[in-house]
Amino acid sequence: MATVGALPRPREPAGELAQGSPVTPGRQLRCCTASGCRAGGAGPLIEALRQAQAVADPAANGLVIKSVGCLRLCSRGPLLAWDGPGGPALFALGSTDPGTAPGAAIGPEQARALVLAAATAPGPDTLAALDLEAWRPQALLPEGSPSPGPSPVGVASAPPPSPGGIGLTWDQMDLDHPFFALQQPLVLLHCGWIDPDSIEEALALGTYGQWRRCRSDLSPEAVRAMVHRSGLRGRGGAGYPTGLKWDTVALQPPGPRFVVCNADEGDPGAFMDRSVLEGDPHRLLEGLAIAAFAVGAESGFLYVRAEYPLAIERLRRALKQAHQKGILGPGTGLELELRVGAGAYVCGEETALLQSIQGQRGQPRPRPPYPAQSGLWGAPTLINNVETLAVVPAILRRGAEWFAAIGTDTSKGTKVFSLSGAVRRTGLVEVPMGTSLRTVVETMGGGVPAAPGSPGGGVKAVQTGGPSGGCIPAHLLDTPVDYESLQALGSAMGSGGMVVVGEAMAMPELARHFMHFSVEESCGKCLPCRAGTVQLEQLLDRLLAGLAEPGELDQLEQLCRMVKATSLCGLGQAAPNPVLSALRHFRAEFLAACRAESPRAAFAREPFPAGPALGPLPGGRP
Amino acid sequence: MAALTLRIDGQAVAVPAGSSLLAATRLAGLALPVLCHLDGLTPVGACRLCLVAIEGQSKLQPACTSEALEGQVVATNTAELRELRRMAVELFFAEGNHVCAYCVASGACELQAMAVTLGMDHSRFPYQYPLRDVDASHPLFSLDANRCILCSRCVRVCAELEGAHVWDIAGRGRHCRLVAGLDQPWGEVDACTSCGQCVEACPTGALFHKDDSTAEKHPHPIRALQLRRVHDLPPRPDP
Amino acid sequence: MVRGEMASGEPVPPRPLAQAGPGGVGADSRISQLVADQQRRAEGLIEVLHRLQALDGYLAKASLRQVAEELGLPLSRVYGVASFYHLFRLEPPQGHRCAVCLGSACFVLGASRLVARLEQRLGLSLEPLAGSANGPPVGLGLPRASQGGQPAPGPGAPPLGPARHPGGWSLEPVSCLGACGQAPLLVLDGALALRLPIADPAALEARLDRLGLPRSPGPQAPGAKEPGAWGPELGLAGKR
Numbered sequence A: 001m002a003t004v005g006a007l008p009r010p011r012e013p014a015g016e017l018a019q020g021s022p023v024t025p026g027r028q029l030r031c032c033t034a035s036g037c038r039a040g041g042a043g044p045l046i047e048a049l050r051q052a053q054a055v056a057d058p059a060a061n062g063l064v065i066k067s068v069g070c071l072r073l074c075s076r077g078p079l080l081a082w083d084g085p086g087g088p089a090l091f092a093l094g095s096t097d098p099g100t101a102p103g104a105a106i107g108p109e110q111a112r113a114l115v116l117a118a119a120t121a122p123g124p125d126t127l128a129a130l131d132l133e134a135w136r137p138q139a140l141l142p143e144g145s146p147s148p149g150p151s152p153v154g155v156a157s158a159p160p161p162s163p164g165g166i167g168l169t170w171d172q173m174d175l176d177h178p179f180f181a182l183q184q185p186l187v188l189l190h191c192g193w194i195d196p197d198s199i200e201e202a203l204a205l206g207t208y209g210q211w212r213r214c215r216s217d218l219s220p221e222a223v224r225a226m227v228h229r230s231g232l233r234g235r236g237g238a239g240y241p242t243g244l245k246w247d248t249v250a251l252q253p254p255g256p257r258f259v260v261c262n263a264d265e266g267d268p269g270a271f272m273d274r275s276v277l278e279g280d281p282h283r284l285l286e287g288l289a290i291a292a293f294a295v296g297a298e299s300g301f302l303y304v305r306a307e308y309p310l311a312i313e314r315l316r317r318a319l320k321q322a323h324q325k326g327i328l329g330p331g332t333g334l335e336l337e338l339r340v341g342a343g344a345y346v347c348g349e350e351t352a353l354l355q356s357i358q359g360q361r362g363q364p365r366p367r368p369p370y371p372a373q374s375g376l377w378g379a380p381t382l383i384n385n386v387e388t389l390a391v392v393p394a395i396l397r398r399g400a401e402w403f404a405a406i407g408t409d410t411s412k413g414t415k416v417f418s419l420s421g422a423v424r425r426t427g428l429v430e431v432p433m434g435t436s437l438r439t440v441v442e443t444m445g446g447g448v449p450a451a452p453g454s455p456g457g458g459v460k461a462v463q464t465g466g467p468s469g470g471c472i473p474a475h476l477l478d479t480p481v482d483y484e485s486l487q488a489l490g491s492a493m494g495s496g497g498m499v500v501v502g503e504a505m506a507m508p509e510l511a512r513h514f515m516h517f518s519v520e521e522s523c524g525k526c527l528p529c530r531a532g533t534v535q536l537e538q539l540l541d542r543l544l545a546g547l548a549e550p551g552e553l554d555q556l557e558q559l560c561r562m563v564k565a566t567s568l569c570g571l572g573q574a575a576p577n578p579v580l581s582a583l584r585h586f587r588a589e590f591l592a593a594c595r596a597e598s599p600r601a602a603f604a605r606e607p608f609p610a611g612p613a614l615g616p617l618p619g620g621r622p
Numbered sequence B: 001m002a003a004l005t006l007r008i009d010g011q012a013v014a015v016p017a018g019s020s021l022l023a024a025t026r027l028a029g030l031a032l033p034v035l036c037h038l039d040g041l042t043p044v045g046a047c048r049l050c051l052v053a054i055e056g057q058s059k060l061q062p063a064c065t066s067e068a069l070e071g072q073v074v075a076t077n078t079a080e081l082r083e084l085r086r087m088a089v090e091l092f093f094a095e096g097n098h099v100c101a102y103c104v105a106s107g108a109c110e111l112q113a114m115a116v117t118l119g120m121d122h123s124r125f126p127y128q129y130p131l132r133d134v135d136a137s138h139p140l141f142s143l144d145a146n147r148c149i150l151c152s153r154c155v156r157v158c159a160e161l162e163g164a165h166v167w168d169i170a171g172r173g174r175h176c177r178l179v180a181g182l183d184q185p186w187g188e189v190d191a192c193t194s195c196g197q198c199v200e201a202c203p204t205g206a207l208f209h210k211d212d213s214t215a216e217k218h219p220h221p222i223r224a225l226q227l228r229r230v231h232d233l234p235p236r237p238d239p
Numbered sequence C: 001m002v003r004g005e006m007a008s009g010e011p012v013p014p015r016p017l018a019q020a021g022p023g024g025v026g027a028d029s030r031i032s033q034l035v036a037d038q039q040r041r042a043e044g045l046i047e048v049l050h051r052l053q054a055l056d057g058y059l060a061k062a063s064l065r066q067v068a069e070e071l072g073l074p075l076s077r078v079y080g081v082a083s084f085y086h087l088f089r090l091e092p093p094q095g096h097r098c099a100v101c102l103g104s105a106c107f108v109l110g111a112s113r114l115v116a117r118l119e120q121r122l123g124l125s126l127e128p129l130a131g132s133a134n135g136p137p138v139g140l141g142l143p144r145a146s147q148g149g150q151p152a153p154g155p156g157a158p159p160l161g162p163a164r165h166p167g168g169w170s171l172e173p174v175s176c177l178g179a180c181g182q183a184p185l186l187v188l189d190g191a192l193a194l195r196l197p198i199a200d201p202a203a204l205e206a207r208l209d210r211l212g213l214p215r216s217p218g219p220q221a222p223g224a225k226e227p228g229a230w231g232p233e234l235g236l237a238g239k240r
C-alpha cells in the first residue's frame, strides 16, 4: 500500500500529493533518512521508533512510520515530518550535547512516547508540546554528568548510552517560514514524501507515466521538440541547452548510442544530486529513460561517486525494482547499468567520466569531438546531469510552455541549491531561476549569525560554482541567480553549491583553499594544470605568509590567465576562477597581505627555500 | 582524397580532408612547437605547446588533436601564444630537475631546443626540486625520472607500436610519474622486448642508452626511419 | 563498433599478456570470481578493484598482478588505474584512521584550525609527504600560516606526512561528507564526530580527548573506541 500525505506548503497545485488522495492520507511519521540526517543519527532513530511501535499499545498501530529523502532543513536533522489532522508539521530532534547525534541518543521510552503522541495527537500543537525529557533514561541524573567510559564518541553507537542519557530537544519547525514557503519543488516534488525504496509509492504518484507515454504516444522528435521549447539548460555546470544536445546525439549517423547520467557530484558543499538519488531515484530513472528514447539509445549508464554509498544503494534497489516490474531492462528497449567512481573529482568532467566507465584512468581528452559525436566506445553518447534528467518528466507532464514560464528569459525553470557554510539554516532549496541571492541566503537561509564574542555577523560573500566558480561579495547579493548574471560577476552557477562565507574568513585564504583543491584533483595530464596550479598555490602560500610583494599579485594574475587559457579541460580552465574573482572583489585584502617593507630588507631576512628533507647521510656525515 | 583549404598565419594551404591542424601547418611550411606529439602515435594534446588561435573560437585549440576544417583562419604565432608557450616551458623546467650541462640528451633534447627557440633562459617560477628516482635496472637502457616531462610518448610508442605496454603514468596531478609494470624496476618487467623504441620516442634525456654519456644521446638513425614510416601512413581517421 | 574497443585518443586496448587464467598456479580464487563477475571485461577493472579492496582492505601488488592477468590487461595499465583514484589504497590501512573534512563548508567554519590541532596531537602532517619520491615539491619551506603555523619540516628534519604514528594513527583529508549542516566534523575509524567546537579551544581539546585521540605524538595512544554503529554503513571507512 502506498502512503503519501500532503505537501508542506504546496505552492504547486500538486494534486497528486493532496491529502485525501487515493494514496492514503492517514497519520504518518516521515523520517528523513538521507545522508544529512543520517549524520544526525536518523538510522538508529527510525529503528527505535519502529521498535517502539512494535511494543506500544494498539493505539499506535494506525501510524505509518516511513523513511523518506531530504526534508530540506538539513542543519536541524534528524527531521521528522508528521501527517495527521491539521498537518503536515515538521519537527527536529536535537540533543543538548553538541557532540552527540540526537537520533542515536533516543531512549526506548522516549521513542515510545513519540510514537504514541504521533499516533494520537489531535493536532500538531499537541505533538509539539511533547516533553521528551520526561522520558529521558534515568532522567534524575543531573544534566551534563559525564558518561562512563570512553563511549559517547561523536556519535555513540546504538544502543544509546543509557545511564545519564543525553538531553533531547524537540522543536517544531515553522513551515510558513520563507525557507520552506519560497521553495518551488519541481525536481524535488516527491523528495521527502515518498519512500525512496518503494517503487509502488513512486508509481502511485505517476512516476514512469511519461516514459510509458513516450513509448505509446510520442515520437522521439516530439519529445526533443518539447525539451527544446522548454528552454531547459544543463544543470551540471555549463548550462548547455539540453534540447540542442539531444538533437546532436539523435542526428548522428545510424548506429548504437549511449546515454549517461552524470551523478559524480564532486563540488565540495554541493549535495543536490545526492538528494535526488537518495530521495526520489525513480524520477531520475524515468528522466534517463526518456532521454534514451529521445536520442535512440538502447543502453545507458549511471555514474555515481563512491562517496555516496546510500545513494548507490537506493539507486541500485530502484533499478532492480524497475527491472522486476518490467519498466526497464530486457524487453523494454533500455538497459541501464550503474557504475561507481573511486574518488576523483575530475571524473565529473564528461570525457574523463567516459574513460572511467571504460575502466581507465579518469583523464579528460580534448574536445571536439564531443561525446555527443564520439563517446563511449566511439559511439554518440548523451551525458546529462542528474537534475537535468530529473526535471524532464515534469516538462513532459506539464508541458514545455508551463516550464518555460518559470524563471528568467535565458534561464528557465527552477534550480536546486545546497546552502551551506556559515549560514544559519543550511539545507536544500529549490527556487525559480532568477531568485536573488539575497532571497536565498538572507531571507531563506537567515544570513550569518554573529559568532559569540565577535562584533556582528553578516554575510561577507557567497561562493557559488565550487572550485570552478567564484565568490560574490555581500554588496552584490541582489544579483539574480541565473547562468549569465553569475558569469558576469566572474563566478558560475556550477552545479548549485552555495557556500556562505562569514566576516571571519579571509578571502586570500579561501582562494588558497580552492586552489589546493584543484592541485589535489588535477588529473596531471596537461602541463598548465598539473604544474601551474602548484605554482599558484605556492604564490598564495607566500602571500598568506606575508612574504609576497604587491608586484607578485601581477604574477599571480598572469599565471591564472595562462592556466585558464591553456588547460585541457574544464578543471584547469576554471581552477583560477576562485582566485581571479577574489582578486576582483577583494583586492584590498590581497594587498594588505603583502609585505610592506623594502624588498631588499625583506630579501635579507627571508630564509632560503628549504631543500628536500634528506635524512642524515650514510657514514654519519652531517 | 578530398582536399580542403584554410588560411594559416595569412597563408592559404590545401590539405587532404582529415588532416590535423598540425599537419596542415607543416604543409604550409610553418613550424609549430610540439612536445607530446610524435608522428605515428595517437595525439593526446597534453603539453599545450601547439595551441593555436582559430578565428571565431574563444578557446585556444591544440593543433595536434584538432582536425583542419574548410575555410578556417588560424594563427599560430601571435605574441600572446608566444608568451603562453614561454610560460609553459618555464613550468616544465621548474617542475622537474633539468640540469642540461650534465644531461645525456643535451644538444638533442626537444625541451632544451624549445627553451632556446622561445628565448627562455630562466624560469620565473620557483624550481620545485622534486626528489625523483633513476632506474638503471634494465640491461640496455635507463630511466632518469628527473628529466621526465610526462609527455607519455614512451607509453604510447610501447603500447601502440610495440604492443608491450610496459609503461604507464601512475598517480595523479603533481604526483604523476612514469611507471614500468606494477611500479617495478624496468629490468624486471617481462613484457619489455628491449626494442628501444621508447628511448627513441623520448623527447628529453629521461630515457637513454646506458652507454651514452653527457650530450651523447642522439636520434637513432634507423629507429627514426621506422617511426617515420608509420607517420607516412594516411592520416588516422579522426573519430 | 565492438565493446572493449577504446574511445579514440587513448591507447588501443592491449592484447592479453601471459594468460594465467582462473585457477592458475598460486591464483587466488576469490579474485578469479570477482573477474568472472565482470564477465572478464576490461571495463570492469574499477569494479573489480573496489571489491578486492572491500575484501582485503587494500590492493596488494600480487592481487593486482592476478587481476591484470585475468582481465588480459598490461600490468602498468592496472597500476595506472589503481594509483589514479584516491579511494584505492596500495598500502595496508593504518590502525586508526582520522579523517578531517576539508570541504568548503567545513573550511569556512574553521576546519583548518582543527587540522592544526590534530597535526600537533598526532605528530603527522595532513599534507602529503614533502619530498617523497616524485612527490610534491618541497616548495618554499614556508610555515603553514594559513593552518595555524605548524612549521614545515626544515632541511634535515624527519619528514612529516604519512609516516606511521607510533599508535598506528593516520591523518587524512576528506572532501565533503555531505554532513555540511553539522560542520565542522571529522571521521574516526568510520564514525562521525560532529559540530566540533573550534571557536573554544578548551572545549575542543576536551572533545578530542573524549574521542580517544592521543594528546601528543608519543606512543601511548589510548585505545580508540569502537567504530560507530552507523559509520561503516555510510561507507566512510572507505573514504580516502
Ligand SMILES: Cc1cc2nc3c(=O)[nH]c(=O)nc-3n(C[C@H](O)[C@H](O)[C@H](O)COP(=O)(O)O)c2cc1C
Residues within 6 Å of the ligand: A233, A234, A235, A236, A237, A238, A239, A240, A242, A262, A263, A264, A265, A266, A267, A345, A346, A347, A348, A349, A350, A351, A383, A384, A385, A386, A388, A389, A495, A569, A570, A571
Ligand atoms: C572538472 C569538472 C567537474 C565536473 N563535475 C560535474 C559533476 O560532478 N556533475 C555534473 O553533472 N557535471 C559535472 N561537470 C560538467 C560535465 O562535464 C558536463 O558538462 C555535464 O555533466 C553535462 O550535463 P548537463 O548538460 O546536464 O549539465 C564537470 C565538469 C568539469 C570540467
Ligand code: SF4
Residues within 6 Å of the ligand: A346, A363, A364, A521, A522, A523, A524, A525, A526, A527, A529, A530, A567, A568, A569, A570, A571, A572, A573
Ligand atoms: S586541465 Fe587538469 S584535470 Fe584537465 S586534463 Fe589538464 S591536468 Fe587533467
Ligand code: SF4
Residues within 6 Å of the ligand: B157, B158, B162, B164, B165, B166, B167, B191, B192, B193, B194, B195, B196, B197, B198, B199
Ligand atoms: S624497450 Fe620497447 S618494449 Fe621495452 S619499454 Fe621500451 S618500447 Fe617498450
Ligand code: SF4
Residues within 6 Å of the ligand: B147, B148, B149, B150, B151, B152, B153, B154, B155, B178, B201, B202, B203, B204, B206, B207
Ligand atoms: S620518459 Fe620521456 S617519453 Fe616517457 S613520458 Fe617521460 S619525457 Fe615523455
Ligand code: FES
Residues within 6 Å of the ligand: A032, A033, A034, A035, A036, A037, A038, A069, A070, A071, A072, A073, A074, A077, A078, A079, A427, A428
Ligand atoms: S538530509 Fe534530512 S533534511 Fe536534508
Ligand code: FES
Residues within 6 Å of the ligand: B033, B034, B035, B036, B037, B044, B045, B046, B047, B048, B049, B050, B051, B062, B063, B064, B065
Ligand atoms: S603537441 Fe599538441 S599538445 Fe603537445
Ligand code: FES
Residues within 6 Å of the ligand: A268, A269, C101, C102, C103, C104, C105, C106, C107, C175, C176, C177, C178, C179, C180, C181, C183, C185
Ligand atoms: S564540507 Fe564538510 S561535510 Fe560538507
